[in-house]
Amino acid sequence: MNSTALPAASLTTQPLDGGMGERIVLSGAWRNTSLPPVLGAVDELGQRAGGQRLELDFTDVDQIDTSGAWVLKQMMVSAADRGCEVRTRGMTPAMKELIGALPDRLEAVRASAGAKRTLFQRLFEPIGRTVYDFWEDSISAMNILGAAVRGAQLKFGRHSGLSPAAVVNQMDNMGVRAVPIIMLMSFLIGAIIAQQGAFQLRYFGAEIFVVDLVGILQLREVGVLLTAIMIAGRSGSAITAEIGSMKMREEVDALLVMGLNPVGVLIFPRLAALAVVLPLLTIVANFAALFGAAVVAFTYSGITFEVFLTRLHQAVAFSTIIAGMVKAPFMALVIGVVAAVEGLKVGGSAESLGKQVTASVVKSIFVVILMDGLFAMFYASIGF
């Protein structure tokens, strides 16, 4: 019974009494675990065994399973194909039944490797595919954005206002719970910028300008950009995973059948929450970064908090803050829409879920940075 103590499968051949053929005496356990040692011999026998008659002696076989039976059946079938007369001896009824139940040969199913593609095709097909994917992505992004703008939780004609509970719940998840990590990260970033700035400006005796540097950089660019990247990684991935797994379990279809618009029910609350929360997180991030900068400015350059604040007041105009904050809701929308598009693309397998979540994070971070660049060019040309 103990499979660790199974006797390995073995076989010996002896000439048959009449000299017209061979007898193969099988013994041991012909199970999948104990089979490997004889596979070579079986293969070789399958090629040539027999002559006119082949007799298989099962008397000493202890156990046999489908793999053993299959290997022996193959040998018998190929011998019979060569015109050899095959006989068996000493089979128990169970063995007979098992070997009898196996098909003679399997319908050879070879996955057709597909027509061979030319170098041209292999080179340009992925590029074309990418362009098409990009186009389809933009279309569905517009679709989601449009559906979200068209009606808060538009229930196919029956207007019932948006559900505040869902939005607030999402705000808690994506906003309030993100505050600690955003604050910590921004504090460190502010401190690092201030430290490096102070070291460089020291050569010119202009250490006080580190306040201008940190203030403008953080409030215009870095604050909103890093917060958006953080949120893309933190909440964008969550949105894609949630919507994707709902898609996988046909929950999205269930919503559709109930006459509810998935965009309204699932995506709009998340988009709305993101659009509210990202600007707020940006403000938190800015405060934390300025505090970090102030601490570093004091420790490395002896700039006191009073001096820091006074200088900051002179350096930073209100328009600087606005220039940064205006970008936040746009980035929130981009993150939410990209995450939703990728979530709705999830197919049936767990693998595709992982793929789409990765794509969601990569794409939303890329688009957020791209957008920041576009805003910078826009501000430069209008002189903001």
Added chain:
Amino acid sequence: MDMQKGTPQDHEIVLSVEDLTVGFGSKVILDQLSLDVRRGEILGFVGASGTGKSVLMRTVLRLLPRRSGTIRILGQDYDQLSEAERTALDMRLGVLFQHGALFSSLTVKENIQLPMREYLDLPQKLMDELAHLKIALTGLAPDAADKYPSELSGGMIKRAALARALALDPDLVFLDEPTSGLDPIGAAEFDELIAQLRDTLGLTVYMVTHDLDSLFSVCDRIAVLGKKRVLVEGTVEDMLAFDDPWVQSYFRGKRARSIVRTEDARP
């Protein structure tokens, strides 16, 4: 799946559960439950929803912890085995989960070959042949081999999952509601398939089911779970004779009566 010499009716106990108690928190699900499964039989396991059929199966498969009791599978107590012996024992069990639990990123063939690759030292060609063989044995079309689970229908998923459960030629197979979600013809075919595989491969089958047709047509014995233990085990006649309101309404209900009647009418 041993083709050991000797009849399958020698009443060797393949799975024995003694005084098993399982609970979560303050809630006791199974209390001092005992159960035996004999070699070569198909045991049907029934019980009202929420009585712990799945808990029992999952506990036997060690997916859930137990409070007390011993479980001996193929004569071996899992707790007293070394790592290697545990693996050897695992290889002799096959499980068909209720929803198939096929790996969604692998094709049917790869699903079947996964345990083979992990445990067996067979050449790829033979593994391919064996995978196709299991697919044929479970009644799937050959072209299902290269399909992904998301491309299969419910019945095909059950068959593919059964093929995977049989990948290593197990001695004992656990089936969790194998015919749920199949149409009556598909369910009857599946029942037949299980009975046929039991005969050819010498399987022992532990089947959780609510399908009265399966209970009446393929199960050798039936065990009823209730009141946190096995209320009664035995043949259909034992069930019909047993005096318990739930068992009575289950086996003598409107749906059961028609089956009993047609069974009786058979020559």
